[in-house]
Amino acid sequence: MKMLRVKKNFRPISTSDGDEIFRNGIFEFNISKIIKHIHGNPHQFKVEHVAIKIFRSFEPSGLDESTIVSADLAKPIILAEIAPGRMNVIDGNHRVEKAFRNKVDLLPAYTLYVNDHINILTSVEAYKEYVSYWNSKTSGR
Numbered sequence: 001m002k003m004l005r006v007k008k009n010f011r012p013i014s015t016s017d018g019d020e021i022f023r024n025g026i027f028e029f030n031i032s033k034i035i036k037h038i039h040g041n042p043h044q045f046k047v048e049h050v051a052i053k054i055f056r057s058f059e060p061s062g063l064d065e066s067t068i069v070s071a072d073l074a075k076p077i078i079l080a081e082i083a084p085g086r087m088n089v090i091d092g093n094h095r096v097e098k099a100f101r102n103k104v105d106l107l108p109a110y111t112l113y114v115n116d117h118i119n120i121l122t123s124v125e126a127y128k129e130y131v132s133y134w135n136s137k138t139s140g141r
Contacts, residue, residue, distance in 0.1 A: 012124055045110050051106060052107050077089055078090050
């Protein structure tokens, strides 16, 4: 896996009122803009079916129970390559939990690799930290 370079002209994605944001430490992904990007590029993003057991790595203590119950399992989850070869759910944790409870093994998903989602970070600071984090995971590989 190759290392990333900080682009001096990086412009963070803007956020609008009502945008859904996924926070993972300093990294913030604008889910609303990612979904718009996916739907605007259907040739690039294909729905695949993924095994949920790989992505349910925590107890759902922070998830809203009513959202779990009403989750639409037909709506694709979004996976992002957070580190080289490591995918995380950035949209759809409630769907993963509902699938787990209902013994559903596979869910539809969109997979975003680093070059698909790095430009949709919400701040320059997060972008630079992400590049540094990514590169720390590539050394020694």
